[in-house]
Amino acid sequence: MKVHEHQARDILSEAGVPVPEGAVATTVEEAVSAAQAVFAAGGPLVVIKAQVHAGGRGKAGFVKLVKTTDEAQEAANFMLSNRMVSPQTGAEGLEVKKLLVAEAVDIVKEYYLAVTHDRARRCEVLIASAEGGVEIEQVAEDNPDAILKHPIDPLRGLEGHEARTLAFKLGFQGKQVNQAAAIMSRLVKCFRERDCSLAEINPLVVTPSCENHPDGQVLAIDAKFNFDDNALFRQKAIAAMFDPTEEDPAEIRASEFGLSYVSLDGNIGCLVNGAGLAMGTMDIIALHGGMPANFLDVGGSATEEAVAEAFRIILSDNKVQGVLVNIFGGIMQCDKIARAIVAAAGEVGFGVPLVVRLEGTNVGAAREVLEAAKADIPNMQVATDLEDAAAKVCAAVA
Amino acid sequence: MAILIDGSTKVLCQGITGAAGAFHTKGCLDYGTNMVGGVTPGKGGQQDANGLPIFDTVTDAVEATGATASMLFVPPPFAADGILEAATAGVEVICAITEGIPVADMVRTREILDRDHPGVVLIGPNCPGVITPGKRVAGEGPDASFEGGCKIGIMPGYIHTHRTDTASGKAVGIVSRSGTLTYEAVWQCSDRGIGQSTCVGIGGDPVKGMNFIDCLERFEADPETDGVVMIGEIGGTDEVDAGRWAAQHMTKPVVGFIAGRTAPKGKRMGHAGAIIGGADDTADAKISALREAGLEVSDSPAGLGHAMAIALGLGAEAT
Numbered sequence: 001m002k003v004h005e006h007q008a009r010d011i012l013s014e015a016g017v018p019v020p021e022g023a024v025a026t027t028v029e030e031a032v033s034a035a036q037a038v039f040a041a042g043g044p045l046v047v048i049k050a051q052v053h054a055g056g057r058g059k060a061g062f063v064k065l066v067k068t069t070d071e072a073q074e075a076a077n078f079m080l081s082n083r084m085v086s087p088q089t090g091a092e093g094l095e096v097k098k099l100l101v102a103e104a105v106d107i108v109k110e111y112y113l114a115v116t117h118d119r120a121r122r123c124e125v126l127i128a129s130a131e132g133g134v135e136i137e138q139v140a141e142d143n144p145d146a147i148l149k150h151p152i153d154p155l156r157g158l159e160g161h162e163a164r165t166l167a168f169k170l171g172f173q174g175k176q177v178n179q180a181a182a183i184m185s186r187l188v189k190c191f192r193e194r195d196c197s198l199a200e201i202n203p204l205v206v207t208p209s210c211e212n213h214p215d216g217q218v219l220a221i222d223a224k225f226n227f228d229d230n231a232l233f234r235q236k237a238i239a240a241m242f243d244p245t246e247e248d249p250a251e252i253r254a255s256e257f258g259l260s261y262v263s264l265d266g267n268i269g270c271l272v273n274g275a276g277l278a279m280g281t282m283d284i285i286a287l288h289g290g291m292p293a294n295f296l297d298v299g300g301s302a303t304e305e306a307v308a309e310a311f312r313i314i315l316s317d318n319k320v321q322g323v324l325v326n327i328f329g330g331i332m333q334c335d336k337i338a339r340a341i342v343a344a345a346g347e348v349g350f351g352v353p354l355v356v357r358l359e360g361t362n363v364g365a366a367r368e369v370l371e372a373a374k375a376d377i378p379n380m381q382v383a384t385d386l387e388d389a390a391a392k393v394c395a396a397v398a
Numbered sequence: 399m400a401i402l403i404d405g406s407t408k409v410l411c412q413g414i415t416g417a418a419g420a421f422h423t424k425g426c427l428d429y430g431t432n433m434v435g436g437v438t439p440g441k442g443g444q445q446d447a448n449g450l451p452i453f454d455t456v457t458d459a460v461e462a463t464g465a466t467a468s469m470l471f472v473p474p475p476f477a478a479d480g481i482l483e484a485a486t487a488g489v490e491v492i493c494a495i496t497e498g499i500p501v502a503d504m505v506r507t508r509e510i511l512d513r514d515h516p517g518v519v520l521i522g523p524n525c526p527g528v529i530t531p532g533k534r535v536a537g538e539g540p541d542a543s544f545e546g547g548c549k550i551g552i553m554p555g556y557i558h559t560h561r562t563d564t565a566s567g568k569a570v571g572i573v574s575r576s577g578t579l580t581y582e583a584v585w586q587c588s589d590r591g592i593g594q595s596t597c598v599g600i601g602g603d604p605v606k607g608m609n610f611i612d613c614l615e616r617f618e619a620d621p622e623t624d625g626v627v628m629i630g631e632i633g634g635t636d637e638v639d640a641g642r643w644a645a646q647h648m649t650k651p652v653v654g655f656i657a658g659r660t661a662p663k664g665k666r667m668g669h670a671g672a673i674i675g676g677a678d679d680t681a682d683a684k685i686s687a688l689r690e691a692g693l694e695v696s697d698s699p700a701g702l703g704h705a706m707a708i709a710l711g712l713g714a715e716a717t
Contacts, residue, residue: 117501119604119634119671122508137676154509195502230670231500233475260668264660275602275668276576276631279657280699283681286660287698295661297668300552300577301418328581330526331422331552360554360581361540386582387700 001227003241004051006100008223011238012201015190017183019220022102024051031076032069034101039069045104046072050079050096053246056086062096065104072101097245108216110203111170112136113184115152115191124152126188130170132203158188174215176206183218194238195231200224250313257306259298261313266291267321268393269314269352271307273298273332281326284386290394293320300331307340308347315348322353322397324389329360336362338369345377353396354380357389400530400596401571401616401623402491402519403467405546410459410489411436412480413471414446418495422471422552424448429555430532430545434463456480456487467491469527469550477523478503485515493550494523494607501670504605511607520607524670526577526599527551531558551599553577557584561593561622568710569593571617573610574629575602575669579657579699583627586703592710595623602669604633610640618648625651625710627702628693630684632658633671637684641691651709654688654695655702656681 003011009019021038025031035046050062057063062084064075076099083093110133118125128148131139139146150166152158163181172180183204191199201220209216232239244252254261260275264282268290272278275297282292294317298310314320327337337358344350354377358366370382381396383389403409409426413419414436427433427448435451442454453459456468468489472480477496484492504523511518521528532547542556549555561569570592574580580599587594598613600606610628617623626648630637637656644652658667658674659681666673674680688695696705 117505117604120636120639122605123505154505192502195500197501228501228670230474230498231502234500262662262665262667264662272578274576274578275672276574276580276629276657277578277582277699279631279661279667279672280576280579280582280655282660283657284698284700292660295665295667328578328585330554330577330581359585360557364540385700387698390700 001229001232001238001242002053002246003225003238004053004098004243005049005222005224006051006098007241008225011190011194011225012220012223016186017201017220018217020103020105022100025076025099025101026097028073028076028080031099031101032073035066035072036069038103043103047102047104048072048075048079049100050084051098051100052084052094052096054084054086054088054094056088057084060084060086105205105219105221106208107205108208109206111205112202113187113204114198114200114202115188115196116198118151121151123154124188124191126150126152126158126166126184128166128170128184136202152188157192158185160185172218176215176218179218183220195228195235196225197228198224198226250317254296254310254313257309258302259296259306259310262295263317264292264294266293267319267397269293269317269320269323271296271298271310271314271323271325273300273327273329277326277328281324284390285324285394288390288394290397293317298332302332304336304340304343307337308343311340311344312348315344320352322355322393323350324393325354325356326386326389327358327360329358329362333362334358334360334366335369338366341377342369342373345373350377350379352379353393355383355389355393355396356380357383357386401613401620402528402596402598403530403548403550405430405532405548406432407467407548408432408434408463408465409467409469409548409550410434410456410463410465411469411471412456412484413473414438414450414452415441416471419471420446422469423450425552425555426469426549429549430547431549434465435459456483456489460487460489465489467550468493470494470496472496474498474500478507481507481520482510485511485518490517491519491521492607493521493525493527495525495527495551497524499523499603501603501605504603508605508607521598522601522606524603525551525601526553526580528596528598529553529555529558530596531560531594533560534563553581553597553599557581557588558597559588559593561595564593565591566710566712568624568712569595569622570625570627570706571595571613571620571623572597572627572629573613574599575631575671576629576657579629579655582699583629583702586700587627587706590703590707590712592703592706592712595620602671604671609636611643614640614644614648614652618650623650625653625706627706628652628654630654630656631669631672632661632667632674632681633679635678638678638687641688641693644693645691652693653702653705653709654693655699656684656688656695657699
């Protein structure tokens with residue numbers, strides 16, 4: 001699960017990581033008054049950022065630095081009345097409902113800091129670089145030595161001396177060292193306590209020297225958090241931050257029925273049991289020259305109602321010109337799928353070709369159900385195996 | 399011979415009174431698995447519908463029955479604890495079927511297993527289980543009955559074939575991250591007269607127990623395994639590591655398939671571990687790495703049985 005930047009800032013702040021003052025605005029007026037508050041407190045510069053999950057905000061004009069309330073009004077008005085289009089949003093773009101209005105601090109140096117899981121080592125890993133503020137993937141490619149990767153002991157966590165050593169390695173100076181080390185320790189602790197799958201601060205910055213902070217201050221400017229969906233049962237506060245408007249409505253509808261669905265660009269709808277077989281089915285469609293319209297794993301223990309919902313979701317996608325059902329019943333009983341096909345045919349009807357391949361548990365009973373309903377579903381073809389199924393559905397939509 | 403389990407393995411079910419635990423305990427008994435009891439805290443002293451004894455703790459169950467393997471259906475919030483309980487009680491093979499265990503729990507559990515119970519084999523979580531097929535004694539298809547095998551998990555037993563029930567007399571090991579793709583591979587092999595020694599579903603989670611190499615190592619050493627089908631998918635680099643290992647250590651043919659060539663980057667494809675992060679996690683990168691290592695990789699999930707038959711040198715009638 002993803003959260004918005006302003007929510008990530010709140011999480012960081014609660015974890016004891018310093019972030020610049022900021023406020024969330026849902027109207028132009030709120031944005032202007034939040035900016036006014038920063039100017040009144042002596043802040044010379046304010047940053048206004050659209051709160052959407054998709055990246056590419058800066059280039060799309062949805063992150064703006066402003067010096068006056070007039071500029072704040074103009075920027076807020078633009079972001080709240082235009083849809084944001086970036087390479088990550090698709091052509092139709094995203095509606096912006098919330099803005100983050102924060103003090104823009106002067107920056108001496110930018111760093112990158114993140115915690116994630118290292119699958120190969122089976123532990124958490126702290127990733128840090130003195131080259132922050134940019135795409136870390138690019139740094140990793142151009143200059144891999146500039147990235148420190150510190151595996152974290154699953155039982156002990158990150159020790160204070162480890163964090164300090166990393167801070168020195170990254171080049172922090174004077175009082176910055178303990179500030180940076182504390183931020184690392186707190187980010188790791190937060191990652192573990194909140195069941196994160198990614199906790200990223202980019203950039204982590206050092207501010208210029210001032211009266212109160214002769215060595216400058218270490219602050220988190222932007223943050224990104226992803227959470228382990230499997231752990232949301234024990235992370236109620238995080239689960240409450242879920243914003244359904246950021247997700248594909250069909251994917252949300254599917255998840256409410258325990259289905260795993262991802263919308264794709266092709267024209268062949270797929271209904272499969274098991275994630276691996278669902279991917280394999282997409283792949284074999286592509287091998288036969290077709291394009292899958294979706295990934296859909298009905299799971300092993302789906303009810304007849306959930307399978308019917310799966311058909312509704314697939315058939316409501318107007319890209320779909322043919323449907324392939326591929327079930328290898330283990331826990332899933334094939335006759336349950338067959339009855340759901342018949343029900344879906346009666347309820348919404350298959351206006352497009354349907355190819356069904358069933359194998360495994362209760363396949364005999366399933367074939368009888370389909371045979372009996374044959375006359376009512378003229379668009380249906382029964383396939384003998386996976387290869388045959390892919391060939392038939394691709395031929396039907398060609 | 400086979401790997402990990404055989405007809406004499408005594409098996410417990412953790413979570414035997416839950417709907418899934420009860421249903422699959424019956425399925426395993428029907429297949430001929432030597433199920434000796436189950437565990438549900440608070441229900442010790444009772445019996446399940448099949449007359450198997452239920453215990454409060456895994457330690458009690460192991461002491462009373464001598465079980466060495468466990469099939470775990472404990473719900474996700476408590477599953478990691480169930481795995482550690484089994485390991486502490488001396489269970490040697492723990493097969494965790496449960497789907498949806500938090501990654502953090504598995505990171506901690508795997509670390510404790512490695513440190514304190516290095517001899518324990520964990521299969522899964524989020525897997526269909528492990529099966530060493532028995533010999534068919536009666537019936538056909540779904541109505542067939544078997545003896546001498548051991549099925550621990552949720553796979554349909556009848557699709558599997560013991561080597562002595564095949565025309566070729568050959569058997570392969572199967573190791574896979576995906577349940578239903580395993581069934582597909584088993585089906586294609588059985589259909590072409592190729593038996594299976596043992597099939598291991600290692601599961602779709604990013605942090606788990608046994609991995610590809612652990613299985614390849616055992617299959618290479620098993621005299622009754624003639625080749626291996628290895629089924630991977632997008633996410634992580636385990637398949638690439640396994641390919642390199644196989645190139646150096648395997649004398650038996652390995653046939654692979656990697657699912658997810660058409661999967662988009664950054665979208666989780668059902669399994670918690672099936673998500674493309676970097677350039678090395680893609681199906682194409684894995685397929686090229688496996689081919690460079692000299693393994694046979696099938697482009698199509700429907701081509702696994704055919705590729706295995708060729709690799710085993712079976713005649714055209716089997717392909």
